[in-house]
Amino acid sequence: MIFPYVGDWLIHPAPLQLSFNYCSHxxxxCxxxxxxxxxxxxxKDFQTQLKGMFSSNSLQATLLREKYPVLISNLVDPFATSxxxxxxxxxxxxxNLQVPVTIQTRGGKGIEDVLKFLPSSVWYISIPMLDDDIRKRYEPAAPSIQSRLELIDNLKSLGHDVxxxxxxTSPTFLPNNDAYLLIDILRNKGVHGIWMAPLHFNTKQLAVMPLRDKSMLGNDLIQEGVKSSRIIQPHVEQFxxxxxxxxxxKGLAVEGINHVGGNNFFDAFYNKYDKCFPNIYQFLNWxxxxxxxxxxxxxxxxxxLLLPLLPKGDFNISPYMRCMNRDVDNEIRSEEGYKQSFKRLLQLSWNDRRMKRSLHESLFQYAVGIELHEDSANFSLDAQGNLIxxxxNDMFSENYFLTNTI
Known part of the structure; x- marks a missing residue:
């Protein structure tokens, strides 16, 4: 089934995602x-969903009809044997339905068949390490690193963006100077940018992790992932x-860690697809x-700046709010109903400081204005009651900016 890609609201330009079976890599x-x-x-469910795209008023059907891109896949590799x-x-x-796709993969089977019919698209190739002996330890059934580098060359030669x-991202996966060697290789191949994220595990995931994988990872790496799931560990952040x-x-765009200046990482998507969802970096660059x-x-x-990129109408935006903050979701659904416009979601993303995608929580270039009075402190608001x-651009050290003292 195709689902709204709610977890990266105001980050990833593809608003839909489609995943397959358990990944055999x-x-x-994972x-x-x-x-x-x-x-x-x-x-069967996929075929039923596609039939409904021409008549249903659901968010998925609307986005498919309007030809927003589908991310394949944020969860499992589409080209794994499974x-x-x-x-x-x-x-x-x-x-064939003229619905664009963007693909995330480590490589595998069937790619050559897809490249025979797929128009120019954006591909995300996962390469967490450069040494294939390290890959064999942590990704035992995944394609070799060399095959992924060759896939990049093939994609670029056919006009795809990569x-x-x-x-x-872990120092264990890229020891010595491997990280810098990998960057040099990617730059020479014409890759647009890199996306980083720390290794992370929660207790539920550890509880079901096979003993083989626990043994392969080792306690030090597991603890790095557990701790970084809450607060990224200093040595990982510095890395x-x-x-x-x-x-x-070297001229590559970067996503996954805040840095001073603009961010053109997602330009690859906006340059490739006629329609995309907005992201907060567009506002940062503005x-x-x-x-x-x-x-x-x-x-x-x-x-x-951002609303014109979103579909018009009222939809079930509860999954977005629930992903950002369950309390916000409960409040909005009880007071306003579960169907809302994307304008309402933008308002919440701007004004509700509990939302994960609020500017001052996502990017340190923004801070909420505070007015101090003799016996109180108030947020700075515009005439419509929105936060100022x-x-x-050099980043704030705090989430709040003192604007006036009375």
Missing amino acids: KCSY FANLNNPQRTFST NYAQAVPVIEILT IVGINP MLNICKYALD CIQNKANNEPVYYQEFED QYFN
């Missing part, structure tokens, strides 16, 4: 396999920052061009 750290080891894909036999015809069906996920700086210096440091920014500016936030 068997990467030791969160998707740990979360749902019985994952299956129903061809998936390619279903994935290849599914991608071809979507292509980003690379150095994900999960990522070093990679980020080196990649930016502020860099139009705002001075410590200058106020207003919700209306945010809405004017403040922009500083």
Whole structure:
């Protein structure tokens, strides 16, 4: 089934995702396999959903009709042995319906068949390590690193854009100078950018992790993942920052860790597809061009830039709110109902500080304005009651910006 891609609201430009079965690449750290080891894909349900795209008013059907891209897949590899036999015809069906796709993979079976019919698209190739002996330990059934590098060359020669996920990002996977060697290789191959994220595990995932994988990962790496799931560990953060700086210096875009300046990582998607969902970096880039440091920014500016990229109408946006904050979801559904416009979701993302995608929580270039009075402190609000936030391209050290004292 195709579902709204709610987890990366205001981050990833593809608003839909489609996943298949349990992934047979068997990467030791795979969160998707740990979360749902019985994952299956129903061809019948997929066919029923496509029939409904021409008549249903659901969000999925609307986005399919309007030709927003489908992400294949954020959870499992479509070209794993367990998936390619279903994935290849599914991608071809979507292509014949003129529904664009963007693909995430480590490589595998069926790619050459897809490349025979797929129009120019954005591909995310996962390469967390450079040494194939390390790959064999942690990704025992996944394609070799060399085959992934060759896939990049093939994709670029056919006019596709490529980003690379150095994900999960760990010093264990890229020892010595491997991280910098990998960046140099990717730059020479014309890769647009890299996406990093720390290794992470929760207690439920560890409880079902096979003993073989626990043994392969080892206690030190497991503890790194457990601790970084709450607060990224200092040595991992510094490792990522070093990679980020080196990649930016080499001309690659970077996503996954905050850095000073604009971010054009997702330009690959906006340049490739006619329609995409907005992301907060578009607003950041606009502020860099139009705002001075410590200058106020207003919700209306945010809405004017991002709302035109979203579909019109009322939809079930509860999954977005539930993903960002369950309390917000409960409150909105009880007071306003579960169907809302994307304008309402933008308002919540701007104003409700509990939302994960609020600007000052996602990007340190923004801080909420605070007015101090003799016996109280109030948020700075515009005439419509929206928060007034403040922009500083050099980053704020706090989430709040003192604007006035009375």
